[in-house]
Amino acid sequence: MTSTPQTSPIAESPATNRPESKPKKQGHFCVWHGLTFGTWLRLLASRPPMGLAALPRMATITPLSMLNSSNDLWESVLFGGKIARQKIEHPPIFILGHWRSGTTLLHNLMTLDPQFTYPNLYQVMYPGNFLLTEKIVTRLTGWVLPKTRPMDNIPAGWSLPQEDEMALLLLTLMSPYLMLAHQGAPDKTCRFFDLKQLTPDERRRWQDAFMTFVKKLTVRDNKPIVLKSPSHTFRVPVLLEMFPNAKFVYIYRDPYAVFSSSMHLRKTLFLENGLGTANLKGMDEEILQVYSDCIDTYENTKQLIPAGRLHEMKFEDLEADPMSQMKQVYDALSLGGWDKVAPVLQKELPSLNEYRKNSFNMDEGTMRKVYSRWQKSFDLYGYPSRLPS
Secondary structure, three states: OOOOOEEHHHHEOOOOEEEEOOOOOOOOHHHHHHOHHHHHHOOOOOOOOOOHHHHHHHHHHHHHHHHHHHHHHHHHHHHHHHHOOOOOOOEEEEEOOOOOOOHHHHHHOOOOOOOOOOOOOHHHHHHOOOOHHHHHHHHHHHHOOOOOOOOOOOEOOOOOOOOOHHHHHHOOOOOOOHOOOOOOOHHHHHHOOOOOOOOOOHHHHHHHHHEEEEEEEEOOOOOOOEEEEHHHHHHHHHHHHHHOOOOEEEEEEHHHHHHHHHHHHHHHHHHHHHHOOOOOOHHHHHHHHHHHHHHHHHHHHHHOOOOEEEEEEEEHHHHHHHHHHHHHHHHHOOOOOOHHHHHHHHHHHHHHHOOEEEEEEEEEHHHHHHHHHHHHHHHHOOOOOOOOO
């Protein structure tokens, strides 16, 4: 075994080609601007760490939360009956996979198909009133959004696909993404992954909020909904309970790339959405543990999904040959319409190829730590250790 330090270039996709750097300066816009006033008070009552650096941001959250509460009330008056009566006629399609495993790329590709719909950024940021406010507000405020996501430079905008987990966070505060406020305190958030530790009342409220959100998406556009949230990878039993006919696509990726990209993602999101100074203490250990729990939970529950309703794929295969891989998704899940969507996908491929990859250098010590903790996944998904002998 060599005693000299080794580094391995780990590619991240898709993004601008640049080495990992310090997070950018904290901006004013954050996920908490979607809270209602009552939920904002509940979040404050949980005593998240707060700091002077976030004071300008917090000064805007309170008035916006009051506006959100008012808008939510008016939407419930105008649309409440229609939402309550809405049936979920089309089983949703869930994209599963650990964070930074390619779920965003897959979500973006699948939602190019006009036979599907999806939650966009505005809808997950303002889940309580988007039926009422989306058309007006998005026209007036599109200019305030960054052109790309802060963690990877993928295009951003109100109308682009986004994780429904953000909506669940804002509606219930029962989400792993509560870690954005309670940084460095996994004991406050870990029970929101698989939901097994929720009380019966908490579980009912979580499911009611999720079902209402899905009904509202259906009111807006009555088509099969493609939902993407890495947190759902922990929740196959709950999802099948709520949507017995749902279909699933699971994507996995080189664990080294997942680890490096997850570290970068956490640093960026903690800075962009914290209520105090970013707390990165113990972040690497938490990522190592969450990944192991995620893969174990998925592998132990995926057999609950009936035959013909789950397709598994490798990110590197999707990146190398997206047309072939997407056709396999359509064939495996009997989605139909491939002949119509194939030209649409083909047309978009040049724009996807414009994104280059971040490069992260991983030293030998980190590679050994990752391989030691995640060897099961390396073996399960067929990735070599690439460690020097």
